[in-house]
Amino acid sequence: MERLEVQQGEVLAVLGPSGSGKSVLLRTLNLLERPSGGTVRFYGQDVTGLEGRERTAVTRRMAMVFQDPLLFHGTVAGNVAYGLKVRKVAAEERAGRVANMLAGVGLGDRSGAYVQSLSGGEAQRVAVARALVIEPEVLLLDEPFANLDAPTRHTLQEETRDILRDRGMTAVFVTHDQDEASRMGDRILVLHDGSIAQEGGAREIFYRPATEFVARFVGMSNLYEGLVEACEEGLARVSVQGRGLFAVAEIDCGEKVKVGIRPEDVTLVPADEVDRPTSSMNSFTGKVTDVEARGPVARVTVACPFPLVAAITTRSLDELEIAGGAEIGVRFKATALVVFGEAE
Amino acid sequence: MITIGQFWHALWLSLVVSGLATVISALIGIPLGTLLSEFDFRGKGAVLTVVHTFMALPPVVVGVFTFLIIMRSGPLGSIGIVYTPAAMVLVQVILAAPIVTGFTHASLQVVDPRLGLAARSLGATRMQAVLVKMREARPGLIAAIIAGFGRVIAEVGAVTIVGGAISSQTDTLTTLVVKLTRQGQPGLSLLVGAVLLFIALIVNIFLTRLQADRGKRKVQERVTGYVS
Numbered sequence: 001m002e003r004l005e006v007q008q009g010e011v012l013a014v015l016g017p018s019g020s021g022k023s024v025l026l027r028t029l030n031l032l033e034r035p036s037g038g039t040v041r042f043y044g045q046d047v048t049g050l051e052g053r054e055r056t057a058v059t060r061r062m063a064m065v066f067q068d069p070l071l072f073h074g075t076v077a078g079n080v081a082y083g084l085k086v087r088k089v090a091a092e093e094r095a096g097r098v099a100n101m102l103a104g105v106g107l108g109d110r111s112g113a114y115v116q117s118l119s120g121g122e123a124q125r126v127a128v129a130r131a132l133v134i135e136p137e138v139l140l141l142d143e144p145f146a147n148l149d150a151p152t153r154h155t156l157q158e159e160t161r162d163i164l165r166d167r168g169m170t171a172v173f174v175t176h177d178q179d180e181a182s183r184m185g186d187r188i189l190v191l192h193d194g195s196i197a198q199e200g201g202a203r204e205i206f207y208r209p210a211t212e213f214v215a216r217f218v219g220m221s222n223l224y225e226g227l228v229e230a231c232e233e234g235l236a237r238v239s240v241q242g243r244g245l246f247a248v249a250e251i252d253c254g255e256k257v258k259v260g261i262r263p264e265d266v267t268l269v270p271a272d273e274v275d276r277p278t279s280s281m282n283s284f285t286g287k288v289t290d291v292e293a294r295g296p297v298a299r300v301t302v303a304c305p306f307p308l309v310a311a312i313t314t315r316s317l318d319e320l321e322i323a324g325g326a327e328i329g330v331r332f333k334a335t336a337l338v339v340f341g342e343a344e
Numbered sequence: 345m346i347t348i349g350q351f352w353h354a355l356w357l358s359l360v361v362s363g364l365a366t367v368i369s370a371l372i373g374i375p376l377g378t379l380l381s382e383f384d385f386r387g388k389g390a391v392l393t394v395v396h397t398f399m400a401l402p403p404v405v406v407g408v409f410t411f412l413i414i415m416r417s418g419p420l421g422s423i424g425i426v427y428t429p430a431a432m433v434l435v436q437v438i439l440a441a442p443i444v445t446g447f448t449h450a451s452l453q454v455v456d457p458r459l460g461l462a463a464r465s466l467g468a469t470r471m472q473a474v475l476v477k478m479r480e481a482r483p484g485l486i487a488a489i490i491a492g493f494g495r496v497i498a499e500v501g502a503v504t505i506v507g508g509a510i511s512s513q514t515d516t517l518t519t520l521v522v523k524l525t526r527q528g529q530p531g532l533s534l535l536v537g538a539v540l541l542f543i544a545l546i547v548n549i550f551l552t553r554l555q556a557d558r559g560k561r562k563v564q565e566r567v568t569g570y571v572s
Contacts, residue, residue, distance in 0.1 A: 027461075030464075030465050032461060032464060032465065056467070056469050059464065059465070059467060060467040062465075063465060063466055063467070064462075064465035064466075066458065066461075066462060066465075068458070070456070070458050070459055070461075070462035072459065072462075072463075072476055072479070072480065073479060073480050073482075082463070082466055082468075083466040083467050086463075086466065086467045086468045086469070086472050087467055130466065131465075131466065134466065134467065140465070
């Protein structure tokens with residue numbers, strides 16, 4: 001049976017596409033939903049399927065923030081006070097904590113405002129404050145910033161992360177955005193079809209994806225099938241469509257494998273410079289088949305003969321004078337080529 | 345001939361009977377409507393159908409049916425409430441309670457169910473979460489009470505049958521209107537009708553004020569215990 005564990009004081013980011021079971025997982029942890037199998041343990045105690053007073057006693061040690069603010073009709077202060085009110089915190093203490101919390105999230109002057117008058121960012125800030133004011137032992141966040149514009153999202157991510165770290169709060173942060181997962185999580189868990197596809201640090205997930213699904217999901221868009229031709233001392237040569245690629249991997253000769261490389265790990269150089277000495281063990285030329293400039297980053301597809309996508313800055317694109325049909329040098333390190341699993 | 349004393353008595357009785365019936369209907373209908381909206385149980389669909397059908401009960405039919413039960417030789421004849429205001433309250437509760445129930449159910453249905461989830465995730469018990477949703481549905485709940493009161497204050501058939509429209513005893517403003525019209529006094533009849541309308545106006549102004557947002561000051565005072 002699969003096991004998900006969150007350590008005290010840790011922020012676990014749960015990354016996965018829509019329908020992978022992220023929200024259900026959070027609602028199960030919050031005892032809002034009863035699992036059809038398995039158990040939920042809180043500080044080692046089995047809390048699965050608790051009801052009534054016992055359930056409330058456990059859920060009162062947690063709080064959850066949803067994708068939508070889901071604010072109650074009334075004022076900002078009224079919303080933030082809610083969790084304290086149901087916990088029967090005395091009015092005086094409640095007022096103080098609400099005021100402190102609101103000041104802490106930069107909404108000190110909006111305390112008496114009606115929630116209808118808030119912007120999307122402010123509303124979500126209130127939702128976060130409403131959960132944090134309780135000082136929960138575990139904070140559960142269900143894609144809380146997914147509906148916000150990019151600048152607001154980044155600000156809120158930073159603020160929330162700082163608060164979580166400062167207070168050493170245990171949190172589970174669900175998201176479908178890899179950047180957000182790496183920004184928020186001390187550790188990332190990738191969910192696929194309700195199962196754990198991979199668990200680890202951001203580097204591990206992004207650069208050593210365990211499965212093809214994880215690789216694709218975290219943006220490793222260059223994926224090929226290959227045959228291991230040679231392998232010694234941890235360096236393997238994998239043949240992909242006739243071209244030998246070097247990878248740092250312990251793997252048996254003759255094995256069919258999948259290999260992947262992130263577009264950001266591919267460097268482009270002028271074709272006549274490709275033979276110059278370099279630390280990149282993979283160095284060859286190919287023909288540019290497609291150039292897609294998107295804002296500051298451009299994606300260049302090179303036929304090697306397999307289509308290899310390189311992500312470079314638009315500035316480099318201009319400096320290299322890259323155009324369709326041109327011959328270009330391609331380089332990447334043996335450590336950048338990831339060998340994972342067997343090809344099907 | 346109708347005296348001014350009879351008029352005042354009818355006015356007073358209308359207010360007491362319909363007011364009491366509305367309060368009792370709210371006490372039955374709001375919890376029942378909430379139960380139907382927030383909890384699942386067997387036979388819920390059937391109960392809802394009955395409630396919705398009862399919302400359209402013809403008052404005279406309810407009047408006759410209730411009369412047959414409470415008349416002296418009826419099954420509940422021994423309690424002796426026939427031709428008394430108590431019977432009138434009873435019949436009005438039968439008419440108004442389904443309306444309050446139906447409206448309560450409908451207005452809770454349109455509240456975002458995730459608000460209940462949000463409340464529970466913040467530590468609310470199931471009941472507290474239901475209260476949050478009821479607070480969100482407040483305008484609808486007050487509309488339910490207005491509709492219930494509207495039905496009974498304007499009603500004439502059922503109260504005539506079970507109350508008997510006895511002068512200075514069980515006459516209400518509506519039965520008085522009927523009497524005055526029959527006695528060939530359409531002018532006075534219209535005047536009483538206008539009083540009836542005026543009552544509806546006052547009650548609705550009062551309830552609509554409840555429906556609107558309470559002052560900012562008050563809300564803040566209530567939730568945080570202080571005013572900044």
